[in-house]
Amino acid sequence: MSNTHPLKEQLALLIGTALDIVSPDAPVSLEIERPKNPAHGDFSSNAAMQLARPLKKNPRELAQRILTELPASPLIAKADIAGAGFINFHLTPAAWHGLVPQIRTAGAQFGRADAGRGHKMLVEFVSANPTGPLHVGHGRQAALGDAICNLYAAQGWEVFREFYYNDAGVQIATLAASVQARAKGVKPGDADWPDAAYNGDYIADIAADFLARQSVKSDDREFTASGDVDDIDSIRQFAVAYLRHEQDLDLKAFAVRFDHYYLESSLYTSGRVEATLQKLVNAGKTYQQDGALWLRTTDYGDDKDRVMKKSDGTYTYFVPDVAYHIAKWERGYERAINIQGTDHHGTIARVRAGLQAAGAGIPEGYPDYLLHTMVRVMRGGEEVKISKRAGSYVTLRDLIEWTSKDAVRFFLLSRKADTEYIFDVDLALAKNNDNPVYYVQYAHARICRVFEEWGGMTDTLDDADLAPLTAPHELALMQRLAEYPETVAGAARDLAPHLLVHYLQVLAGDFHAWYNAEKFLVEDVATRHARLALADATRIAIVNGLALLGVSAPEKM
RNA sequence: CUGCCCGUAGCUCAACUGGAUAGAGCACCAGCCUUCUAAGCUGGGGGUUACAGGUUCGAUUCCUGUCGGGCAGGCCA
Numbered sequence: 001m002s003n004t005h006p007l008k009e010q011l012a013l014l015i016g017t018a019l020d021i022v023s024p025d026a027p028v029s030l031e032i033e034r035p036k037n038p039a040h041g042d043f044s045s046n047a048a049m050q051l052a053r054p055l056k057k058n059p060r061e062l063a064q065r066i067l068t069e070l071p072a073s074p075l076i077a078k079a080d081i082a083g084a085g086f087i088n089f090h091l092t093p094a095a096w097h098g099l100v101p102q103i104r105t106a107g108a109q110f111g112r113a114d115a116g117r118g119h120k121m122l123v124e125f126v127s128a129n130p131t132g133p134l135h136v137g138h139g140r141q142a143a144l145g146d147a148i149c150n151l152y153a154a155q156g157w158e159v160f161r162e163f164y165y166n167d168a169g170v171q172i173a174t175l176a177a178s179v180q181a182r183a184k185g186v187k188p189g190d191a192d193w194p195d196a197a198y199n200g201d202y203i204a205d206i207a208a209d210f211l212a213r214q215s216v217k218s219d220d221r222e223f224t225a226s227g228d229v230d231d232i233d234s235i236r237q238f239a240v241a242y243l244r245h246e247q248d249l250d251l252k253a254f255a256v257r258f259d260h261y262y263l264e265s266s267l268y269t270s271g272r273v274e275a276t277l278q279k280l281v282n283a284g285k286t287y288q289q290d291g292a293l294w295l296r297t298t299d300y301g302d303d304k305d306r307v308m309k310k311s312d313g314t315y316t317y318f319v320p321d322v323a324y325h326i327a328k329w330e331r332g333y334e335r336a337i338n339i340q341g342t343d344h345h346g347t348i349a350r351v352r353a354g355l356q357a358a359g360a361g362i363p364e365g366y367p368d369y370l371l372h373t374m375v376r377v378m379r380g381g382e383e384v385k386i387s388k389r390a391g392s393y394v395t396l397r398d399l400i401e402w403t404s405k406d407a408v409r410f411f412l413l414s415r416k417a418d419t420e421y422i423f424d425v426d427l428a429l430a431k432n433n434d435n436p437v438y439y440v441q442y443a444h445a446r447i448c449r450v451f452e453e454w455g456g457m458t459d460t461l462d463d464a465d466l467a468p469l470t471a472p473h474e475l476a477l478m479q480r481l482a483e484y485p486e487t488v489a490g491a492a493r494d495l496a497p498h499l500l501v502h503y504l505q506v507l508a509g510d511f512h513a514w515y516n517a518e519k520f521l522v523e524d525v526a527t528r529h530a531r532l533a534l535a536d537a538t539r540i541a542i543v544n545g546l547a548l549l550g551v552s553a554p555e556k557m
Numbered sequence: 558c559u560g561c562c563c564g565u566a567g568c569u570c571a572a573c574u575g576g577a578u579a580g581a582g583c584a585c586c587a588g589c590c591u592u593c594u595a596a597g598c599u600g601g602g603g604g605u606u607a608c609a610g611g612u613u614c615g616a617u618u619c620c621u622g623u624c625g626g627g628c629a630g631g632c633c634a
Contacts, residue, residue: 031576033573034573035576035577036572036577036578044576044577046575046576049576049614049615053614083576083615084576084577085614086577129634166634169634170634291632294632303560304630307632307633314632316632316633316634317633317634318633341628342562342627342628343628343629344628344629345560345561345628345629346561346628346629348561349560349561371561371562371628373562373563373628374627416563416570418562418627419562419563420563420627424569430596436582439596439597441596442597446594447593449593450593483573486573487573490573494574498570498571499571502571502572502581505581505582506581509581509582513597513598513599515594515597515598516589516595516597516598516599517598519592557594
């Protein structure tokens, strides 16, 4: 399978043949564009303009020579020269017709490629500490991370989904203290309530279950409460297990799964933190100052040196972070992608510098980061900032319950990660074309309805003659379908699922326009079968595309 | 103050990584259901791509500066 444009490839071969004759020595990077203006044909090549300078020739004259040497092909209806030296190709309808059986034969494989076969990637996302329910920002990460994993898997990569968290630090101590206070009957606002405590209602729930000696099981741990309010260790372990379980439920509601939960504490117990520190010291990149141990990260592009070991002998979080990424590399992941909020951007230079200083043979750009901006939530024309359950923020679960998993996924993926997003709850609930997720799903449901009405077996369309597909809407739709594989590949390459979201909206638009212009279930069998075959190919692209985004494709709406 | 990211129609966003006349949706205006789902479609007005330079055949895209917005910067997680 390929992740390029099927017709571009064939055209590239033809042009390449001509270029070998016209310009055997001057190499040219063969780029084939799809012109925005339909009058400029289906494809255009700027090869003549690129060659003009090295060959010291007029580009239009070169274009003419390329055309003269172009092998004859049934794909090309017409090729002409325009503008400064563009060569425009107009393809025959038959060239486009060839795509429909290709798509239908590929089925679920349409848009999948094996470019990444044999390569391993680790995607780290969400990575929330177990101190509360997941918030909408985690939702954006979950949607992005899951989509990116799907996109890379579709390119043949072996993808591993990892969730990294700390179950031992200062925040966890605060969590335990909050639960303990609640268990002792102290409430937020009381004089005895700790200053830095968590105030959400869920703290009271944890305290109640702790006192009732409940057992709790999450995807990566299990614990039974002692019920003793003075047993802070039991409180801590119970609270962590409880909140991990809550997060599991949040993720399940969002249909996101992980292959592994990685504990920061394990980096200490396994000796990796210590070993990393040794590596950095041995590399001669550290120095003592003011009683602390520093790493010369400025040697690797960071804007200031960083403390690794504080004057009190404890580590900053920076050392385990480096240790963790060395571990990722040593576990065989040649590529690592971290999905985090933009507030973490300061760590990028630091971690990469630490990895370079460790001299473990890790490439300079390792790991990759995808940073996303904040999500704000609007409902009834007002910004929603708090929820009862979590206290100071809106949770992912709130959003899913108010709307739907599909809407939250689609919306959170619809914008570039680095643009701020305002989630409009009322829009996500709208059942009209203001709401883009319905627009795409509706196209799919309409196709399904047509097939239901038709009642035939789709196999009978396999040898359909597609010659009747000549209407402008039909050509436009086939041209759009041809772009699907490269759209998926581009979305993966750029870590940009929004490109696929955008594509699906445009594809659905092409379909709806066609649906309104032509009836499918017409008397003429040849026309009917040809149109049904194209509708079937469209259905395949919508289903495959939505699946990569984690959005369902209902057959009825 | 310093670093990173972002500035495209009234609003939310695209633009195939440097291509030709910068495109969609919303909103506004005017139309289309006895026919496979009107959760849909068709047409219309809307732009100095924040601003000023530079690179070249050609710039929304690359470089420099200015302005505006976001995020970060401490022996902090």
